[in-house]
Amino acid sequence: MHNWTWQTWQGKPYLTCDLISQPHGFFTSAFAPQTPETLTSALGVEAEVLRTQQVHGNAVLAPEEIKAGTKSLVTSMASQPTAEEIERPHADGCFSNYSSQAAWVCTADCTPALIADQRTGQVAAAHAGWRGTAQQIVPIAITKLQSQGSRLQDLRVLLGPAIAGEVYQVGIDVATQIGLSVVDTKQFAREADIITHLLNLEKPPLLPDSKPGHVRLDVRRINEIQLEQMGLAPEQVATAPHCTYQEPDRFFSYRRTKLKQVQWSGIVST
Template sequence: MYTWHWQTWNELPYLTCSLLEKWPHGFFTHHCWPRSPAELVASLQPQAEVYRVKQVHGNTVLTTNQIGDISDFPVSEPESVAYPEADGLVTEQSQQAVWVASADCTPVLIADRQTGLVGAVHSGWRGTAAKIVPQAIGRMLEQGCRLENLLLAMGPAIAGEVYQVSEDVAEAVCASVVAGSNSDKLGSLLDQFSDVGVLDDPEPGKVRLDVRRVIGLQLEQLGVAPEQVAIAPYCTYQTPEHFFSYRRDNLRKVQWSGIVSRELA
Protein backbone atom coordinates (compact mmCIF):
# COMPACT_ATOMS: atom_id res chain seq x y z
CA MET A 1 0.00 0.00 0.00
CA TYR A 2 2.79 2.40 0.92
CA THR A 3 6.23 2.58 -0.60
CA TRP A 4 9.63 3.18 0.94
CA HIS A 5 12.22 5.22 -0.92
CA TRP A 6 15.96 5.69 -0.62
CA GLN A 7 17.04 9.33 -0.60
CA THR A 8 20.48 10.89 -0.42
CA TRP A 9 21.84 13.91 1.39
CA ASN A 10 25.48 14.86 0.85
CA GLU A 11 25.80 11.41 -0.81
CA LEU A 12 24.57 9.75 2.40
CA PRO A 13 21.54 7.41 2.14
CA TYR A 14 18.39 7.59 4.24
CA LEU A 15 14.92 6.11 3.99
CA THR A 16 11.52 7.79 3.62
CA CYS A 17 7.95 6.47 3.50
CA SER A 18 5.22 7.62 1.12
CA LEU A 19 2.73 7.59 4.01
CA LEU A 20 4.56 10.61 5.46
CA GLU A 21 5.36 12.31 2.16
CA LYS A 22 3.81 15.64 3.25
CA TRP A 23 6.30 15.95 6.11
CA PRO A 24 10.08 16.27 5.84
CA HIS A 25 11.29 13.07 7.50
CA GLY A 26 13.91 10.37 7.34
CA PHE A 27 15.10 7.10 8.82
CA PHE A 28 18.85 7.57 8.59
CA THR A 29 21.47 4.86 8.09
CA HIS A 30 24.78 4.04 9.76
CA HIS A 31 26.49 5.95 6.94
CA CYS A 32 25.33 9.15 8.66
CA TRP A 33 27.04 8.26 11.95
CA PRO A 34 28.23 10.12 14.02
CA ARG A 35 26.27 13.14 12.77
CA SER A 36 23.76 14.45 15.31
CA PRO A 37 20.18 15.67 14.74
CA ALA A 38 21.48 19.24 14.83
CA GLU A 39 23.44 18.38 11.67
CA LEU A 40 21.02 15.93 10.03
CA VAL A 41 18.12 18.41 10.16
CA ALA A 42 19.75 20.19 7.20
CA SER A 43 18.60 17.29 5.02
CA LEU A 44 14.97 17.77 6.02
CA GLN A 45 14.29 21.41 6.89
CA PRO A 46 17.36 23.52 7.78
CA GLN A 47 15.24 26.22 9.48
CA ALA A 48 13.45 23.79 11.80
CA GLU A 49 14.03 23.84 15.55
CA VAL A 50 15.67 20.61 16.72
CA TYR A 51 14.55 18.48 19.68
CA ARG A 52 15.87 15.23 21.15
CA VAL A 53 16.00 13.49 24.52
CA LYS A 54 18.14 11.06 26.51
CA GLN A 55 16.54 7.71 25.81
CA VAL A 56 16.10 5.39 28.79
CA HIS A 57 13.88 2.52 27.48
CA GLY A 58 10.80 3.80 29.29
CA ASN A 59 7.43 5.17 28.23
CA THR A 60 7.81 8.87 29.01
CA VAL A 61 6.75 11.17 26.17
CA LEU A 62 7.51 14.87 26.34
CA THR A 63 6.32 17.84 24.32
CA THR A 64 8.75 20.21 22.67
CA ASN A 65 7.87 22.97 25.13
CA GLN A 66 9.02 20.71 27.95
CA ILE A 67 12.58 20.29 26.67
CA GLY A 68 13.56 23.30 24.54
CA ASP A 69 15.30 23.66 21.18
CA ILE A 70 18.79 22.06 21.07
CA SER A 71 20.03 24.05 18.07
CA ASP A 72 22.36 26.09 20.25
CA PHE A 73 23.81 23.05 22.04
CA PRO A 74 27.35 21.93 21.12
CA VAL A 75 27.20 19.87 17.93
CA SER A 76 30.66 18.37 18.37
CA GLU A 77 29.94 16.89 21.83
CA PRO A 78 26.21 16.07 21.94
CA GLU A 79 26.64 13.48 24.70
CA SER A 80 27.93 16.19 27.04
CA VAL A 81 24.49 17.82 27.05
CA ALA A 82 22.07 16.94 29.86
CA TYR A 83 19.05 16.11 27.74
CA PRO A 84 15.76 15.33 29.52
CA GLU A 85 15.08 11.61 29.96
CA ALA A 86 12.29 10.26 27.76
CA ASP A 87 11.71 7.97 24.77
CA GLY A 88 9.19 10.02 22.86
CA LEU A 89 8.64 13.58 21.67
CA VAL A 90 5.63 15.36 20.21
CA THR A 91 5.56 18.84 18.71
CA GLU A 92 3.38 21.78 19.66
CA GLN A 93 3.76 23.96 16.58
CA SER A 94 5.09 23.90 13.03
CA GLN A 95 8.77 23.85 12.00
CA GLN A 96 9.83 21.65 14.92
CA ALA A 97 11.97 18.57 14.21
CA VAL A 98 11.79 15.70 16.69
CA TRP A 99 14.34 12.88 16.71
CA VAL A 100 14.94 9.44 18.19
CA ALA A 101 17.90 7.05 17.92
CA SER A 102 17.84 3.28 17.47
CA ALA A 103 20.06 0.29 16.79
CA ASP A 104 17.53 -2.60 16.78
CA CYS A 105 14.65 -0.95 18.67
CA THR A 106 11.77 0.40 16.62
CA PRO A 107 11.74 4.08 15.61
CA VAL A 108 8.18 5.28 15.07
CA LEU A 109 7.39 8.56 13.33
CA ILE A 110 3.85 9.92 13.68
CA ALA A 111 2.09 12.73 11.81
CA ASP A 112 -1.35 14.28 12.02
CA ARG A 113 -2.84 15.07 8.62
CA GLN A 114 -5.15 17.75 10.02
CA THR A 115 -2.94 19.76 12.38
CA GLY A 116 0.46 18.97 10.84
CA LEU A 117 1.89 18.11 14.26
CA VAL A 118 4.28 15.16 14.56
CA GLY A 119 5.86 12.79 17.04
CA ALA A 120 8.92 10.55 17.24
CA VAL A 121 9.15 7.47 19.46
CA HIS A 122 11.88 4.99 20.42
CA SER A 123 10.16 1.67 21.21
CA GLY A 124 12.34 -1.21 22.36
CA TRP A 125 10.89 -4.24 24.10
CA ARG A 126 10.65 -2.41 27.44
CA GLY A 127 8.99 0.63 25.92
CA THR A 128 6.66 -1.58 23.91
CA ALA A 129 5.68 -3.52 27.04
CA ALA A 130 4.93 -0.16 28.67
CA LYS A 131 2.91 0.98 25.62
CA ILE A 132 5.02 4.00 24.71
CA VAL A 133 3.49 4.36 21.23
CA PRO A 134 -0.08 4.56 22.63
CA GLN A 135 1.33 6.97 25.21
CA ALA A 136 2.70 9.19 22.43
CA ILE A 137 -0.64 9.07 20.65
CA GLY A 138 -2.30 10.16 23.89
CA ARG A 139 0.01 13.17 24.09
CA MET A 140 -0.83 14.10 20.51
CA LEU A 141 -4.53 13.86 21.23
CA GLU A 142 -3.94 16.29 24.11
CA GLN A 143 -2.43 18.65 21.51
CA GLY A 144 -5.68 18.65 19.56
CA CYS A 145 -5.01 15.76 17.16
CA ARG A 146 -7.65 13.14 16.33
CA LEU A 147 -6.99 9.41 16.19
CA GLU A 148 -8.39 9.00 12.69
CA ASN A 149 -6.01 11.66 11.36
CA LEU A 150 -2.80 10.06 12.62
CA LEU A 151 -0.32 8.37 10.29
CA LEU A 152 2.43 6.14 11.71
CA ALA A 153 5.56 4.72 10.08
CA MET A 154 7.67 2.13 11.90
CA GLY A 155 11.23 2.27 10.68
CA PRO A 156 13.95 -0.35 10.35
CA ALA A 157 14.27 -2.55 13.45
CA ILE A 158 15.32 -6.07 14.32
CA ALA A 159 12.91 -8.59 12.80
CA GLY A 160 11.07 -11.16 14.87
CA GLU A 161 12.64 -14.05 13.00
CA VAL A 162 16.09 -13.19 14.41
CA TYR A 163 15.27 -11.45 17.71
CA GLN A 164 15.82 -14.05 20.42
CA VAL A 165 14.54 -13.12 23.89
CA SER A 166 13.69 -14.92 27.11
CA GLU A 167 10.17 -16.17 27.68
CA ASP A 168 9.83 -13.65 30.51
CA VAL A 169 10.58 -10.77 28.11
CA ALA A 170 8.11 -12.09 25.56
CA GLU A 171 5.48 -12.50 28.27
CA ALA A 172 5.95 -8.91 29.43
CA VAL A 173 5.60 -7.59 25.89
CA CYS A 174 2.65 -9.83 25.01
CA ALA A 175 0.87 -8.69 28.17
CA SER A 176 0.49 -5.26 26.54
CA VAL A 177 -1.91 -6.71 23.97
CA VAL A 178 -3.36 -9.74 25.76
CA ALA A 179 -6.14 -8.85 28.18
CA GLY A 180 -5.94 -10.41 31.63
CA SER A 181 -2.51 -11.97 31.06
CA ASN A 182 -0.82 -10.66 34.26
CA SER A 183 0.73 -13.74 35.85
CA ASP A 184 -0.10 -16.21 33.06
CA LYS A 185 2.80 -18.14 31.63
CA LEU A 186 3.88 -17.67 28.03
CA GLY A 187 2.63 -21.08 26.96
CA SER A 188 -0.94 -20.33 27.97
CA LEU A 189 -0.76 -16.93 26.31
CA LEU A 190 0.29 -18.49 23.04
CA ASP A 191 -2.35 -21.19 23.33
CA GLN A 192 -5.00 -18.47 23.58
CA PHE A 193 -3.45 -15.85 21.26
CA SER A 194 -1.38 -17.34 18.45
CA ASP A 195 -0.74 -14.08 16.58
CA VAL A 196 0.98 -11.84 19.11
CA GLY A 197 4.38 -11.57 17.48
CA VAL A 198 6.07 -14.56 19.15
CA LEU A 199 7.88 -17.30 17.20
CA ASP A 200 9.48 -20.57 18.26
CA ASP A 201 13.17 -20.77 19.13
CA PRO A 202 15.20 -24.01 19.41
CA GLU A 203 16.88 -22.93 22.66
CA PRO A 204 14.98 -23.89 25.84
CA GLY A 205 13.49 -20.89 27.65
CA LYS A 206 13.89 -18.67 24.57
CA VAL A 207 11.54 -17.43 21.83
CA ARG A 208 11.72 -15.00 18.94
CA LEU A 209 9.81 -11.72 19.33
CA ASP A 210 8.39 -9.45 16.62
CA VAL A 211 8.21 -6.11 18.42
CA ARG A 212 6.78 -4.25 15.44
CA ARG A 213 3.94 -6.76 15.25
CA VAL A 214 3.11 -6.10 18.91
CA ILE A 215 3.15 -2.33 18.31
CA GLY A 216 0.79 -2.92 15.39
CA LEU A 217 -1.59 -4.84 17.65
CA GLN A 218 -1.48 -2.02 20.21
CA LEU A 219 -2.47 0.42 17.49
CA GLU A 220 -5.23 -1.87 16.29
CA GLN A 221 -6.62 -2.09 19.82
CA LEU A 222 -6.62 1.71 20.02
CA GLY A 223 -8.75 1.88 16.89
CA VAL A 224 -6.03 2.89 14.41
CA ALA A 225 -6.91 1.55 10.96
CA PRO A 226 -4.38 -0.59 9.02
CA GLU A 227 -4.17 2.01 6.25
CA GLN A 228 -2.84 4.51 8.82
CA VAL A 229 0.25 2.40 9.50
CA ALA A 230 3.35 1.51 7.44
CA ILE A 231 6.19 -0.83 8.45
CA ALA A 232 9.64 -0.63 6.87
CA PRO A 233 10.70 -3.83 5.04
CA TYR A 234 14.16 -3.73 6.62
CA CYS A 235 15.73 -5.58 9.54
CA THR A 236 18.64 -3.82 11.23
CA TYR A 237 20.26 -7.14 12.18
CA GLN A 238 20.08 -8.58 8.66
CA THR A 239 20.99 -5.41 6.74
CA PRO A 240 24.55 -4.54 7.87
CA GLU A 241 25.17 -2.57 4.68
CA HIS A 242 22.75 0.10 5.91
CA PHE A 243 22.04 -0.22 9.63
CA PHE A 244 23.76 -0.64 12.97
CA SER A 245 22.51 -3.53 15.08
CA TYR A 246 23.42 -3.70 18.75
CA ARG A 247 22.47 -7.38 18.82
CA ARG A 248 24.78 -8.10 15.86
CA ASP A 249 27.74 -5.80 16.58
CA ASN A 250 27.51 -5.01 20.32
CA LEU A 251 28.56 -1.44 19.54
CA ARG A 252 27.02 1.67 21.07
CA LYS A 253 26.29 3.30 17.75
CA VAL A 254 22.89 4.41 16.48
CA GLN A 255 20.99 5.64 13.49
CA TRP A 256 18.69 8.63 13.85
CA SER A 257 15.11 9.05 12.70
CA GLY A 258 13.44 12.45 12.53
CA ILE A 259 10.36 14.29 11.28
CA VAL A 260 9.41 17.97 10.99
CA SER A 261 6.00 19.41 11.86
CA ARG A 262 4.32 21.71 9.35
CA GLU A 263 1.26 23.81 8.73
CA LEU A 264 -1.35 22.11 6.57
CA ALA A 265 -4.00 23.97 4.60
Protein backbone atom coordinates in the same frame (compact mmCIF):
# COMPACT_ATOMS: atom_id res chain seq x y z
CA MET B 1 0.75 -1.09 0.47
CA HIS B 2 2.73 2.09 0.97
CA ASN B 3 5.93 2.87 -0.88
CA TRP B 4 9.20 3.04 1.03
CA THR B 5 11.82 4.97 -0.92
CA TRP B 6 15.55 5.49 -0.54
CA GLN B 7 16.54 9.14 -0.70
CA THR B 8 20.07 10.56 -0.68
CA TRP B 9 21.70 13.51 1.04
CA GLN B 10 25.37 14.27 0.50
CA GLY B 11 25.54 10.95 -1.34
CA LYS B 12 24.29 8.92 1.63
CA PRO B 13 20.99 6.96 1.84
CA TYR B 14 18.04 7.50 4.14
CA LEU B 15 14.54 6.03 4.02
CA THR B 16 11.13 7.68 3.63
CA CYS B 17 7.54 6.48 3.17
CA ASP B 18 4.71 8.05 1.18
CA LEU B 19 2.21 7.46 4.01
CA ILE B 20 3.41 10.67 5.69
CA SER B 21 3.58 14.06 3.99
CA GLN B 22 5.63 15.81 6.66
CA PRO B 23 9.41 15.92 6.02
CA HIS B 24 10.90 12.82 7.63
CA GLY B 25 13.67 10.28 7.35
CA PHE B 26 15.09 7.08 8.81
CA PHE B 27 18.82 7.60 8.53
CA THR B 28 21.37 4.86 8.01
CA SER B 29 24.71 4.11 9.64
CA ALA B 30 26.39 6.03 6.79
CA PHE B 31 25.42 9.28 8.53
CA ALA B 32 27.29 8.53 11.77
CA PRO B 33 28.37 10.48 13.75
CA GLN B 34 26.17 13.31 12.49
CA THR B 35 23.53 14.52 14.96
CA PRO B 36 19.90 15.64 14.49
CA GLU B 37 21.05 19.25 14.50
CA THR B 38 22.85 18.48 11.24
CA LEU B 39 20.51 15.86 9.83
CA THR B 40 17.47 18.14 9.97
CA SER B 41 19.02 19.95 7.00
CA ALA B 42 18.72 16.74 4.99
CA LEU B 43 14.95 17.06 5.25
CA GLY B 44 15.05 20.39 3.44
CA VAL B 45 13.87 22.54 6.31
CA GLU B 46 15.06 24.67 9.20
CA ALA B 47 13.49 23.51 12.44
CA GLU B 48 13.90 23.45 16.19
CA VAL B 49 15.39 20.08 17.16
CA LEU B 50 13.67 18.05 19.89
CA ARG B 51 15.64 15.15 21.38
CA THR B 52 16.12 13.46 24.74
CA GLN B 53 18.40 11.09 26.63
CA GLN B 54 16.78 7.73 25.90
CA VAL B 55 16.44 5.28 28.79
CA HIS B 56 14.11 2.50 27.50
CA GLY B 57 11.05 3.91 29.28
CA ASN B 58 7.77 5.37 28.09
CA ALA B 59 8.03 9.09 28.88
CA VAL B 60 7.12 11.35 25.95
CA LEU B 61 7.96 15.02 26.43
CA ALA B 62 6.63 18.30 25.06
CA PRO B 63 9.06 20.91 23.69
CA GLU B 64 8.84 23.05 26.82
CA GLU B 65 9.63 20.01 28.99
CA ILE B 66 12.67 19.25 26.88
CA LYS B 67 13.89 22.84 27.09
CA ALA B 68 13.39 22.93 30.86
CA GLY B 69 15.30 19.68 31.32
CA THR B 70 18.22 20.44 29.01
CA LYS B 71 21.35 21.79 30.68
CA SER B 72 24.79 22.70 29.44
CA LEU B 73 27.62 21.03 31.33
CA VAL B 74 30.09 23.67 30.10
CA THR B 75 30.92 26.34 32.65
CA SER B 76 33.35 28.40 30.61
CA MET B 77 31.75 31.32 28.79
CA ALA B 78 34.48 31.06 26.16
CA SER B 79 33.36 27.72 24.76
CA GLN B 80 30.25 26.42 23.08
CA PRO B 81 28.91 23.09 24.41
CA THR B 82 29.19 20.08 22.13
CA ALA B 83 26.55 17.35 21.94
CA GLU B 84 28.49 15.39 24.58
CA GLU B 85 28.51 18.39 26.93
CA ILE B 86 24.74 18.76 27.09
CA GLU B 87 22.60 17.00 29.68
CA ARG B 88 19.21 16.08 28.26
CA PRO B 89 16.03 15.02 30.07
CA HIS B 90 15.44 11.27 30.34
CA ALA B 91 12.63 10.19 28.01
CA ASP B 92 12.07 7.99 24.96
CA GLY B 93 9.76 10.17 22.94
CA CYS B 94 8.94 13.76 22.08
CA PHE B 95 6.23 15.65 20.24
CA SER B 96 5.75 19.03 18.62
CA ASN B 97 3.21 21.72 19.45
CA TYR B 98 4.15 24.32 16.83
CA SER B 99 5.30 24.28 13.23
CA SER B 100 8.95 23.78 12.32
CA GLN B 101 9.82 21.52 15.23
CA ALA B 102 11.77 18.34 14.46
CA ALA B 103 11.23 15.30 16.71
CA TRP B 104 14.11 12.81 16.80
CA VAL B 105 14.97 9.40 18.25
CA CYS B 106 17.97 7.10 17.82
CA THR B 107 17.97 3.30 17.57
CA ALA B 108 20.25 0.33 16.94
CA ASP B 109 17.69 -2.54 16.77
CA CYS B 110 14.76 -0.96 18.63
CA THR B 111 11.83 0.40 16.63
CA PRO B 112 11.87 4.08 15.65
CA ALA B 113 8.25 5.24 15.39
CA LEU B 114 7.37 8.48 13.61
CA ILE B 115 3.82 9.80 14.02
CA ALA B 116 2.19 12.57 12.00
CA ASP B 117 -1.14 14.36 12.13
CA GLN B 118 -2.10 15.01 8.52
CA ARG B 119 -4.64 17.68 9.57
CA THR B 120 -2.78 19.75 12.18
CA GLY B 121 0.75 19.08 10.94
CA GLN B 122 1.97 18.11 14.40
CA VAL B 123 4.34 15.16 14.87
CA ALA B 124 5.87 12.82 17.44
CA ALA B 125 8.77 10.39 17.58
CA ALA B 126 9.20 7.39 19.88
CA HIS B 127 12.01 4.96 20.65
CA ALA B 128 10.15 1.65 21.01
CA GLY B 129 12.41 -1.14 22.16
CA TRP B 130 10.85 -4.14 23.85
CA ARG B 131 10.81 -2.36 27.22
CA GLY B 132 9.21 0.79 25.87
CA THR B 133 6.78 -1.23 23.78
CA ALA B 134 5.80 -3.27 26.84
CA GLN B 135 4.97 0.10 28.44
CA GLN B 136 3.04 1.20 25.31
CA ILE B 137 5.19 4.17 24.42
CA VAL B 138 3.74 4.61 20.91
CA PRO B 139 0.10 4.78 22.15
CA ILE B 140 1.30 7.21 24.84
CA ALA B 141 2.87 9.43 22.17
CA ILE B 142 -0.44 9.38 20.31
CA THR B 143 -2.35 10.41 23.44
CA LYS B 144 0.03 13.38 23.77
CA LEU B 145 -0.97 14.51 20.29
CA GLN B 146 -4.63 13.86 21.08
CA SER B 147 -4.37 16.06 24.17
CA GLN B 148 -3.65 19.01 21.90
CA GLY B 149 -6.39 18.32 19.37
CA SER B 150 -5.34 15.42 17.16
CA ARG B 151 -7.97 12.93 16.03
CA LEU B 152 -7.16 9.26 15.56
CA GLN B 153 -8.42 9.23 11.98
CA ASP B 154 -5.91 11.94 11.02
CA LEU B 155 -2.84 10.17 12.39
CA ARG B 156 -0.31 8.21 10.38
CA VAL B 157 2.43 6.04 11.92
CA LEU B 158 5.69 4.77 10.45
CA LEU B 159 7.55 1.93 12.17
CA GLY B 160 11.07 2.15 10.84
CA PRO B 161 13.97 -0.26 10.38
CA ALA B 162 14.43 -2.51 13.43
CA ILE B 163 15.46 -6.05 14.25
CA ALA B 164 13.05 -8.47 12.58
CA GLY B 165 11.11 -11.09 14.50
CA GLU B 166 12.68 -14.04 12.74
CA VAL B 167 16.14 -13.18 14.14
CA TYR B 168 15.27 -11.68 17.54
CA GLN B 169 15.57 -14.42 20.14
CA VAL B 170 14.26 -13.56 23.64
CA GLY B 171 13.44 -15.41 26.81
CA ILE B 172 9.90 -16.35 27.75
CA ASP B 173 10.01 -13.71 30.52
CA VAL B 174 10.59 -10.90 28.01
CA ALA B 175 7.95 -12.29 25.64
CA THR B 176 5.45 -12.44 28.50
CA GLN B 177 6.13 -8.88 29.62
CA ILE B 178 5.62 -7.46 26.16
CA GLY B 179 2.70 -9.81 25.48
CA LEU B 180 0.83 -8.42 28.47
CA SER B 181 0.56 -5.11 26.60
CA VAL B 182 -1.79 -6.60 23.99
CA VAL B 183 -3.85 -9.27 25.79
CA ASP B 184 -6.66 -9.29 28.32
CA THR B 185 -5.05 -11.10 31.25
CA LYS B 186 -8.46 -12.13 32.56
CA GLN B 187 -8.74 -14.52 29.62
CA PHE B 188 -5.64 -16.52 30.53
CA ALA B 189 -5.11 -18.70 33.57
CA ARG B 190 -1.33 -18.97 33.17
CA GLU B 191 1.45 -16.87 31.62
CA ALA B 192 2.28 -19.83 29.37
CA ASP B 193 -1.20 -19.50 27.87
CA ILE B 194 -0.39 -15.93 26.82
CA ILE B 195 2.67 -17.17 24.92
CA THR B 196 0.64 -19.91 23.22
CA HIS B 197 -2.05 -17.40 22.26
CA LEU B 198 0.46 -14.99 20.69
CA LEU B 199 2.23 -17.80 18.82
CA ASN B 200 -1.05 -18.85 17.24
CA LEU B 201 -2.38 -15.50 16.05
CA GLU B 202 -2.96 -15.18 12.31
CA LYS B 203 -0.08 -12.68 12.04
CA PRO B 204 1.86 -13.65 15.16
CA PRO B 205 4.18 -11.31 17.08
CA LEU B 206 5.95 -14.37 18.49
CA LEU B 207 7.61 -17.16 16.53
CA PRO B 208 8.92 -20.53 17.76
CA ASP B 209 12.58 -20.92 18.67
CA SER B 210 14.61 -24.12 18.98
CA LYS B 211 16.20 -23.07 22.27
CA PRO B 212 14.16 -24.18 25.30
CA GLY B 213 12.56 -21.30 27.18
CA HIS B 214 12.92 -18.93 24.24
CA VAL B 215 10.89 -17.54 21.34
CA ARG B 216 11.46 -15.05 18.53
CA LEU B 217 9.89 -11.62 19.11
CA ASP B 218 8.58 -9.22 16.46
CA VAL B 219 8.49 -5.92 18.38
CA ARG B 220 7.07 -4.02 15.42
CA ARG B 221 4.16 -6.45 15.19
CA ILE B 222 3.40 -5.83 18.87
CA ASN B 223 3.32 -2.10 18.11
CA GLU B 224 0.98 -2.72 15.18
CA ILE B 225 -1.39 -4.66 17.46
CA GLN B 226 -1.31 -1.89 20.08
CA LEU B 227 -2.22 0.65 17.41
CA GLU B 228 -5.03 -1.54 16.09
CA GLN B 229 -6.39 -1.93 19.61
CA MET B 230 -6.21 1.84 20.04
CA GLY B 231 -8.43 2.30 17.01
CA LEU B 232 -6.06 3.02 14.14
CA ALA B 233 -6.86 1.28 10.86
CA PRO B 234 -4.14 -0.90 9.28
CA GLU B 235 -3.85 1.56 6.39
CA GLN B 236 -2.80 4.27 8.87
CA VAL B 237 0.34 2.34 9.78
CA ALA B 238 3.32 1.38 7.61
CA THR B 239 6.19 -0.87 8.69
CA ALA B 240 9.56 -0.64 6.96
CA PRO B 241 10.66 -3.80 5.13
CA HIS B 242 14.17 -3.58 6.58
CA CYS B 243 15.96 -5.37 9.42
CA THR B 244 18.84 -3.70 11.24
CA TYR B 245 20.37 -7.04 12.23
CA GLN B 246 20.32 -8.54 8.73
CA GLU B 247 21.48 -5.45 6.80
CA PRO B 248 24.96 -4.62 8.16
CA ASP B 249 25.78 -2.47 5.14
CA ARG B 250 22.96 -0.05 6.06
CA PHE B 251 22.30 -0.20 9.78
CA PHE B 252 23.95 -0.50 13.17
CA SER B 253 22.69 -3.42 15.25
CA TYR B 254 23.53 -3.83 18.92
CA ARG B 255 22.42 -7.46 18.84
CA ARG B 256 24.83 -8.12 15.97
CA THR B 257 27.95 -6.24 17.16
CA LYS B 258 27.37 -5.44 20.88
CA LEU B 259 28.63 -1.92 20.12
CA LYS B 260 26.80 1.22 21.20
CA GLN B 261 26.27 2.77 17.76
CA VAL B 262 23.02 4.37 16.65
CA GLN B 263 21.22 5.73 13.63
CA TRP B 264 18.76 8.61 13.88
CA SER B 265 15.15 8.98 12.74
CA GLY B 266 13.31 12.29 12.61
CA ILE B 267 10.18 14.08 11.46
CA VAL B 268 9.31 17.78 11.16
CA SER B 269 6.01 19.45 12.04
CA THR B 270 4.37 21.64 9.40
